[in-house]
Amino acid sequence: MAVAATADDLYAAGPIAAPRRFRMLRNLLRKKLAVLAIAYLLVFYSAGIFAPLVAPHDPNAQELTVDARRQGPSAEHLFGTDALGRDLFSRVIFAARTTILFTLVVIVTGGLVLGLGLGLLAGYRGGWVDTAIMRVGEVLGGVPTLILMLAITASFRGRINDLSFWLEDHTFLGSDAKTLVKFTIIVGATTPFAWIGSSRIVRGQALSIRESSFVTAAEAMGASTWRIVSRHILPGVMPLFIVGLSASMAGIAGSEVALSYLGLGIDPPGASFGNLISDAGFVRTFEQYPHLLLASSLPVILFFYAWNLLGDALVDLFEPRTHTQR
């Protein structure tokens, strides 16, 4: 059971002055583990983004002869082949693409739009708006997330097949329509729970910046609310917001992997680490073909680990109480 509460550590931190950001970057690069993590993430992201160029084989090309299936690693197939003779290395690269796309979408919807937007609104407006937003967050934080996510995806998947057939016939999407619809469902199931942590961080920051004299001065000069929020409050909020996001990246990516593992996310032939692992992840399969599980899980484990290390290093740089306050 994960007791991750890095967001709450940050919540306690005070406002950060803008020039400190550059010093933070320098300090971050001084941490060896963080540099390793960044290097790995660069490899992972470039492999995923340029998947069609990087992958040596078509990730969906099957070869069903006995010899071609479940091969061990070789020069031709770096990670071997899976139960249908598909090149596992290429499938892993396309799975990385799924992970990248999913985290990006959830970060835009749950993080930037809901997390940052609602956090700024709550922190700057205060009053009943603040109370309402924070209560909703408390309520959503209080329900058992996984079972609700499962219930949402399971109840929508059955009925939404018609929609994907319609999209397949009537739009340019063709066979991608099914994947797109399933992708939308898991994004829809994850987003409602993805904004709570970051909105809390943003609200806390916005609350304290709102009280500073430069905001009062801007208000006195008649600056519009939009201008105050975007020019005066946002820059102070961003550093901690980014730190919070990086600490929650592994969790966001993990929910897609878990849902796909359960057969509720991206299905084959679409490649996701979840369905690659579920194809390989039973003790008898592992006993006979260990490379299937290792090759399909290690890249994503390192991805989680790298984001956790990076998040940890960033939190550490912002550590509020290294020296005595009182």
Place this chain on the structure above:
Amino acid sequence: MAPGLFGYTVRRLLWAIPVLFVISVAVFYMLRLAPGDPVDAILQKNYQEEQAAALRKKYGYDQPIHIQYIKYMKNLAQGDLGISTRHRDFTASEVILPKIWVSTRIGFMALVITFAIGIPVGVYAAMARGTFLDPLTISSWLALDAVPAFVLIPVLQWLFGLKLGIVGLGYEGVWSSHMVLPVLILSLPGVAGVARLMRASVVGVLHEDYVRTARAKGLRERTVIITHITRNAMMPMVTVIGLSLPGITAGALFTEQLFGIPGIGQESLAAALAPDFDVILALVLFGSFLFVMANVLIDVLYSLIDPRIRVGAGRGG
């Protein structure tokens, strides 16, 4: 009892009512409005329309949702959580209670182990601050946190079950040696989180006056660390422990699934897939209730420790 504590507790408990009300309404509407219908689930799709209509009438699904909600709440007040559509002839509470009990005992063992390891590890890392041992300690535990249970489990099952033959793999009740692996898999990944919080908390008190005084008095370093630093740093951990408690009753989906443990995590998955409406609703409400109660408990505990919170006079610090 401290003055005002009773009133404070009552006020906090009263606040829990609207929160639980909102959760129950939201989840009830979501489940009822989502595509799919309990009657479809009961009849498995091969049915005459009259049969379905009769069942809808019997269970009240033909009525407007707010009427259904009121009826549900009336039944809930009498301890009736509805019927399970997946296990025919069983009520929702008959389905979930035994399974919650299985998961809770396993989860509790795991929680105790997580904190028993995490707290000393956090103190150690904080005391080693500035050396390479601090990031090394935390990041090695973080590595365990990065491995999903459904990857770790087959590997450990193979290693300890098949290759070395040390532990059996089938489910033979909660108090059996077969539970060693599941409990470890549930507890070890959480250590990094606890250790990190404990480390931050220890770092927070390191420079307090009473620590300096204790050292100046010439107390042994061991005593300073244990009684002056660790004890004071434990304060924020009250929240963490409290908030972790409701989670143990939710079960562990992947661990239960892969070890064949008949717990509530496994049942949640099956209920969500079926879908078994009343069981899902019961599980969500039960989980939310425990979470809200844990929050109240923590607030009350804090107000016992720091009475200023109760009267709302300043935030301290």
